[in-house]
Amino acid sequence: MTTQPDHGHELIPRPEPTPDAVRVALARIAPHRLGEMEQQKEQALAAALQDGKIGHLQHWLVYWRARVEIERRPDLRSRHQAALASLHSTDSRSDPEFRAAMAELRAVEDEAQQAVSG
Template sequence: MPSPMPPLTPEALRDAVARIAPSRLPTLTQHLFEAATNAQQTQSLAPLRAFVHSWAVFVAIERHPARAERLRELERIVDAGEQDPTEAIAEIRAIRDAAEAEAGL
């Protein structure tokens, strides 16, 4: 049973990533720092919205270990370039769309 989807706030997403994918915490922290800096420089919330969107999708995918592993497998297929990636790309899109829907995005 996956853990519940956290609120879509930087702090709640950081806590969720710390639980389900702690190795990604430095990346999240760097992304949040850059988003906050860009938001301040541009006087726009768009960079912070992009941060929340990106990490909410990540958490929604990683909450389901089998789905997360399938996504990594599909990404390897696309990256390897040894076969037609059309089906893999379509499945990646479907996984990401489902994750967005779960996250309420």
């Protein structure tokens, strides 16, 4: 586990950027998502084998590092959940609340991506 800037209370430290460390972290904070993680890993591995590019696996790891970042930080998790709730309460994509919720989801995703990439 690595150290990181303080964002308030964090459920667990940020894991090292390895598949095993990310899997262990996810098992601690969102075990219900392990099946999804494994399924996407298999898809990334199949795509990498098919076209000979490791980028599929790199993208998979970055994606799941960001998911762990959102789950381990209550500030990001609550923003993410609120945006999803707002999104699901809208009637159409033309609803201004839909656009605002999507913008907030993107902001949370971007913040999580930057945190694990920096």
